[in-house]
Amino acid sequence: MRIGVLTGGGDCPGLNAAIRAIVRKGEDVYGHNVLGFRYGWRGVIECETVELTTESTRGILPRGGTILGSSRTNPFKTSDGVARVMDTLRREHVDSLIVIGGEDTLGVAEKLGREGANVVGVPKTIDNDLSATEVTFGFNTAVQIATDAIDRLHTTAESHDRVMVVEVMGRHAGWIALYAGLAGGADVILIPELPFDIAEVCERIQHRHRRGENFSIIVVAEGAIPVEGTMTLQSGETDEFGHVRLGGVANRVTEELMSRTGYDTRVTILGHVLRGGTPTAFDRVLATRFGIAAIDAAHDGAFGSMVALQCGQIVRVPIEDAISELKLVDPALYDVASVFFG
Numbered sequence: 506m507r508i509g510v511l512t513g514g515g516d517c518p519g520l521n522a523a524i525r526a527i528v529r530k531g532e533d534v535y536g537h538n539v540l541g542f543r544y545g546w547r548g549v550i551e552c553e554t555v556e557l558t559t560e561s562t563r564g565i566l567p568r569g570g571t572i573l574g575s576s577r578t579n580p581f582k583t584s585d586g587v588a589r590v591m592d593t594l595r596r597e598h599v600d601s602l603i604v605i606g607g608e609d610t611l612g613v614a615e616k617l618g619r620e621g622a623n624v625v626g627v628p629k630t631i632d633n634d635l636s637a638t639e640v641t642f643g644f645n646t647a648v649q650i651a652t653d654a655i656d657r658l659h660t661t662a663e664s665h666d667r668v669m670v671v672e673v674m675g676r677h678a679g680w681i682a683l684y685a686g687l688a689g690g691a692d693v694i695l696i697p698e699l700p701f702d703i704a705e706v707c708e709r710i711q712h713r714h715r716r717g718e719n720f721s722i723i724v725v726a727e728g729a730i731p732v733e734g735t736m737t738l739q740s741g742e743t744d745e746f747g748h749v750r751l752g753g754v755a756n757r758v759t760e761e762l763m764s765r766t767g768y769d770t771r772v773t774i775l776g777h778v779l780r781g782g783t784p785t786a787f788d789r790v791l792a793t794r795f796g797i798a799a800i801d802a803a804h805d806g807a808f809g810s811m812v813a814l815q816c817g818q819i820v821r822v823p824i825e826d827a828i829s830e831l832k833l834v835d836p837a838l839y840d841v842a843s844v845f846f847g
Contacts, residue, residue: 506803506804508800509540509549509597509599510539510557511606513605514545514629515631515780516781518642518785518788519646519788520629521562522784522788522789522793522796524573525793527796527800528559535800539556539558540599541557541572544574545606546586549589550586555573569783579613600623603803604624605626606629611828623808624808624809625799625808626827627795631674631779632680634678634680636830637813637827639814639816640814642791643784645787646782651682651689652685654775655671658671662720665720666719666720667720667768667770668710668766669721671755671775672725673727673779677697677831678696678697678698678831678832678833679696679728686724691723692722692723693846693847694842695726695754695758701732703731703761706758710847727754729754794819795812798812807821810823
């Protein structure tokens with residue numbers, strides 16, 4: 506068989522581990538040829554390819570990012586995009602395409618599967634918001650990076666009697682903010698699932714100061730939104746999947762805190778720092794397991810499926826199950842974190 510591989514959407518630690526696993530078992534065990542498409546769906550549309558072999562993928566396990574490159578290209582929003590994708594797969598004699606990505610990338614894969622493409626999905630997103638899998642690789646690394654940053658901000662906040670507002674990624678789901686905030690001892694955590702009242706945030710911080718705690722840490726997911734009418738946010742451009750480019754909510758929270766409380770407040774936006782660098786051991790292992798399971802699924806002809814982690818085991822689920830709805834933060838877990846607020 507000739508197996509295609511692409512990585513789409515935002516990069517994250519663990520992508521190279523998954524690619525390596527697909528190639529190693531695909532070539533060494535099954536005797537398949539593996540073809541990489543550069544820059545996500547854009548590479549399939551434009552037929553930008555690279556042969557992947559055991560030799561060419563040596564040493565990439567600990568590397569962050571993706572050796573294939575990535576993009577947020579949507580074939581369904583590109584002129585003749587779908588037709589060009591299908592033409593590329595035919596011309597390159599691709600028997601199965603393994604698609605590594607999040608909600609948007611896998612959403613395209615699911616639609617193309619209905620067009621006749623033989624696709625297998627691998628879940629990837631630092632936001633951890635894909636359904637049908639307990640966790641996605643990249644999330645653990647992002648949480649560890651954010652927690653390390655919060656730990657460092659604690660000492661400087663205490664030294665200067667400051668309020669530190671830390672913005673992390675999380676468009677629709679606040680998993681990173683919640684886990685990192687809980688692990689890092691945050692005093693307030695703001696997530697997209699629960700609109701926040703800036704007056705209540707200020708009250709919590711003022712309560713800390715009244716009892717002698719003269720510094721605070723607030724962790725904010727980039728997609729956090731205020732209760733309607735309580736605070737305005739900036740609006741940004743949209744990408745090919747219709748997502749507004751986020752970033753900046755922490756700046757507005759900081760401005761409001763300073764004006765309402767008078768406390769010295771500083772902001773740290775971690776942003777793409779969370780995506781970069783070497784993956785944790787957990788993410789290397791999970792990505793490797795996903796890669797092995799994906800090439801097995803392609804070899805077995807289990808098209809339209811996505812590999813997933815359930816009860817500690819790697820299983821196959823329909824791609825549709827993973828993208829039908831986002832996996833949002835469990836309110837019970839947020840209640841655990843809220844015990845430590847203010």
